[in-house]
Amino acid sequence: METDKIEEATSNAVDIYKGLACSPSVTRGEISFGDNTSLTTVTSIWSQRDIERSENVKFSRSHYISQENHIEVLARSAPTELKSEVWNVQSPSGKLRVIIRSVKSDKQDEKQYIEIWNTQNKEKNIDVKSLDIHGKIYDQDGHFGTLQWSKSEKFLLYVAEKKQPKTESFFEKKPESNSDSSKDPPLRGEEHVFREMWGEQFVDKCHPVLCVFDIEAATTRVLDTTKVLNTEMDMSAGQAIWTPGDSGVVFVGWTNEPFKLGLIYCPQRRNALYHIDLESTTCTQLSEKDKSVRSPRFTPDGKKLVYLQNATYGPHMTCANLIECDWASKNLTTIVGDCFQGEDGISKFPGIYSLEFPTRCWATDNKTLFMSSTWGSKVDIISINIETKTVAKLNEDAEVGVWTVLDVTRDMILASYANPSTPPYLRLGVLNLKEDATYSITWTQLDTPSRISGIKYKINTHTPTGEKAKDHFSNLKYESILVTPTSESNVKPPLVVYPHGGPHSAIVCDFMLYIAGLCKCGYAVLLVNYRGSTGAGKDSIDSLPGNVGTQDVNDVQGAAEEIIKDGNFDKNRVVVMGGSHGGFLTGHLIGQHPKFYRAAVMRNPAINVASMLGSTDIPDWCFVEAGIEYNQSILAGVEDYKKMWERSPIKYVKDVTTPVMIMLGAIDLRVPPKQGHEYYRALKANNVEARMLVYEGNCHPINKVDAEADAFVNIVKWFTKHLSSP
Numbered sequence: 067m068e069t070d071k072i073e074e075a076t077s078n079a080v081d082i083y084k085g086l087a088c089s090p091s092v093t094r095g096e097i098s099f100g101d102n103t104s105l106t107t108v109t110s111i112w113s114q115r116d117i118e119r120s121e122n123v124k125f126s127r128s129h130y131i132s133q134e135n136h137i138e139v140l141a142r143s144a145p146t147e148l149k150s151e152v153w154n155v156q157s158p159s160g161k162l163r164v165i166i167r168s169v170k171s172d173k174q175d176e177k178q179y180i181e182i183w184n185t186q187n188k189e190k191n192i193d194v195k196s197l198d199i200h201g202k203i204y205d206q207d208g209h210f211g212t213l214q215w216s217k218s219e220k221f222l223l224y225v226a227e228k229k230q231p232k233t234e235s236f237f238e239k240k241p242e243s244n245s246d247s248s249k250d251p252p253l254r255g256e257e258h259v260f261r262e263m264w265g266e267q268f269v270d271k272c273h274p275v276l277c278v279f280d281i282e283a284a285t286t287r288v289l290d291t292t293k294v295l296n297t298e299m300d301m302s303a304g305q306a307i308w309t310p311g312d313s314g315v316v317f318v319g320w321t322n323e324p325f326k327l328g329l330i331y332c333p334q335r336r337n338a339l340y341h342i343d344l345e346s347t348t349c350t351q352l353s354e355k356d357k358s359v360r361s362p363r364f365t366p367d368g369k370k371l372v373y374l375q376n377a378t379y380g381p382h383m384t385c386a387n388l389i390e391c392d393w394a395s396k397n398l399t400t401i402v403g404d405c406f407q408g409e410d411g412i413s414k415f416p417g418i419y420s421l422e423f424p425t426r427c428w429a430t431d432n433k434t435l436f437m438s439s440t441w442g443s444k445v446d447i448i449s450i451n452i453e454t455k456t457v458a459k460l461n462e463d464a465e466v467g468v469w470t471v472l473d474v475t476r477d478m479i480l481a482s483y484a485n486p487s488t489p490p491y492l493r494l495g496v497l498n499l500k501e502d503a504t505y506s507i508t509w510t511q512l513d514t515p516s517r518i519s520g521i522k523y524k525i526n527t528h529t530p531t532g533e534k535a536k537d538h539f540s541n542l543k544y545e546s547i548l549v550t551p552t553s554e555s556n557v558k559p560p561l562v563v564y565p566h567g568g569p570h571s572a573i574v575c576d577f578m579l580y581i582a583g584l585c586k587c588g589y590a591v592l593l594v595n596y597r598g599s600t601g602a603g604k605d606s607i608d609s610l611p612g613n614v615g616t617q618d619v620n621d622v623q624g625a626a627e628e629i630i631k632d633g634n635f636d637k638n639r640v641v642v643m644g645g646s647h648g649g650f651l652t653g654h655l656i657g658q659h660p661k662f663y664r665a666a667v668m669r670n671p672a673i674n675v676a677s678m679l680g681s682t683d684i685p686d687w688c689f690v691e692a693g694i695e696y697n698q699s700i701l702a703g704v705e706d707y708k709k710m711w712e713r714s715p716i717k718y719v720k721d722v723t724t725p726v727m728i729m730l731g732a733i734d735l736r737v738p739p740k741q742g743h744e745y746y747r748a749l750k751a752n753n754v755e756a757r758m759l760v761y762e763g764n765c766h767p768i769n770k771v772d773a774e775a776d777a778f779v780n781i782v783k784w785f786t787k788h789l790s791s792p
């Protein structure tokens with residue numbers, strides 16, 4: 067009987083996952099205007115899981131729109147699969163397009179090409195290797211990647227791996243002395259020198275450099291910032307943009323010394339904003355010392371430069387500041403600073419929580435920009451007037467979900483919208499300037515949303531309960547999102563408690579494949595944005611470091627008990643799952659509340675912060691979250707290791723009775739797989755049922771198409787097994 071139930075649930079999960087995995091996500095969007103000014107084209111790039119091919123396929127779509135009186139979709143193109151495109155960027159006039167193509171040969175060695183297309187055909191195709199001046203061109207990695215047309219449309223600005231000298235063995239036969247030895251002889255004995263890279267998911271990215279490609283001459287110039295900065299400071303460069311008139315380049319430079327720390331999910335790495343004048347090659351620092359900056363953007367009139375800024379070395383994500391640089395004087399002004407919520411919770415603007423501005427983000431007034439920012443458990447569209455320093459929310463309260471601004475141009479805005487029951491779809495809006503100099507938006511849906519039936523969701527607000535009052539910042543409220551199946555059954559659904567990772571991130575009302583899948587399999591899911599999450603004020607974030615393992619655990623457990631008290635769930639059918647810091651919290655929850663959870667699933671869990679310190683690509687995280695101030699010269703002493711262990715789930719493993727399934731990405735550099743092995747051994751030593759899945763070729767997110775699909779079905783099978791046993 068039990069086996070049949072498990073088999074039935076597993077087979078059902080496979081069908082449900084296959085159906086939902088077809089929902090595409092939008093990765094880019096662009097508004098363009100051909101010669102015919104009455105016709106607007108919206109080009110969008112999408113990504114979709116293909117389980118049969120075990121890969122994410124990319125495709126483009128176009129919408130053709132008239133805006134005589136209002137926005138009317140005249141036609142839609144059929145999706146066109148994009149093969150091997152790393153970049154695809156239209157020139158400012160719309161007459162040209164550059165595509166960076168990556169082609170793998172049968173031997174799997176990758177070749178890259180720079181393709182220049184006009185509106186009729188491919189004008190140029192350059193084999194990057196033939197330039198022999200740099201390595202691989204960087205993709206849109208969210209940190210370094212850049213591809214920008216100059217206004218003149220004669221040059222391209224991009225980032226590539228610095229060219230590495232050839233190496234050879236000491237025992238390689240030396241060339242005959244009279245032979246024509248090359249100008250750069252190979253370095254002997256350097257084949258095995260360690261080359262530091264930028265950590266998790268940046269394993270082939272060691273030393274990005276700025277490159278200016280002359281289209282006519284088909285030649286590239288590498289801007290070696292070490293020389294232009296007149297320092298020996300080895301620097302990694304990225305996020306480069308042209309200055310007005312194409313006379314120079316503004317870029318973000320990260321110091322490579324004393325050692326690199328993992329970049330992904332950590333936009334607080336020490337760097338600075340620089341300006342290189344291309345004629346004199348002088349280079350000046352624009353931003354403050356010892357800060358972390360990102361996402362530089364000029365106003366259309368070129369008079370102002372804005373960028374996002376954080377403090378360095380603290381929580382890996384926090385409230386960002388918006389800084390304005392007056393281009394003529396280079397004077398800096400803080401337009402939006404840190405926001406503290408206190409008792410107000412998230413009723414008022416909680417601050418900027420975003421990794422970047424859209425590539426084009428300005429209204430034609432040259433002073434209002436539009437961006438997406440996390441606000442509690444949602445992502446809203448906000449406008450920021452850099453003249454009046456005012457912030458306004460643009461989407462209506464009724465539309466709780468995730469709004470992503472994709473493009474802003476000629477006072478039109480392209481965005482995608484999604485929520486837990488609705489995969490992302492496009493909306494095109496017209497910006498309307500109101501008397502108070504703020505904007506409203508008149509939206510048109512470019513497609514009919516494909517809503518998933520049987521799923522409802524609501525946001526809950528929680529107040530830390532009495533015994534938590536001891537915690538610092540205990541008056542801070544926090545939120546959770548409850549996603550529930552709307553089936554007519556009078557059987558109370560089982561509840562999955564799901565704390566997010568980070569810890570300084572947030573789970574937002576987005577379309578999430580696993581959450582929708584669990585819901586369609588009959589589970590309710592409680593997503594908890596415990597204190598320390600982004601989107602709820604800087605004081606919320608600052609409340610957690612030094613209190614992980616207690617405050618965050620209490621907040622998740624408090625939310626779960628509060629939801630169960632409402633009577634809609636059976637307190638004997640509650641399970642828990644989480645990834646990374648969410649796995650850390652899962653270990654704490656089943657250790658500190660041993661009889662509360664029927665089963666647990668952990669993805670790449672941080673188990674023992676002390677033992678992780680020497681192997682993670684972000685050792686700073688171990689110090690900061692244990693409440694120890696960090697700098698790159700610090701070395702952990704016995705007391706530091708003690709503090710880290712004290713805050714770790716391993717401390718409570720002896721009390722665990724809940725069956726645990728651990729899922730590991732075999733090449734995870736963020737939370738090394740040995741963390742999961744440490745917990746697996748401890749559970750087995752205590753005769754607790756434990757199952758471990760190791761996904762080869764997968765890193766921290768375990769998001770390769772086949773692994774992600776397998777993990778989902780195994781999760782449903784694991785929960786079914788332990789919820790159906792007595």
Ligand SMILES: CSCC[C@H](NC(C)=O)C(=O)N[C@@H](C)C(=O)N[C@@H](CO)C(=O)O
Pocket residue numbers: 330331332382565566567568569571644645646647648672678682684687688736737766767
């Ligand atoms: C030393 S690793 C600490 C945990 C890790 N933090 C960072 C800054 O990487 C972590 O929790 N990572 C999250 C980004 C994470 O994986 N979160 C996801 C899982 O995909 C989630 O469930 O929220």
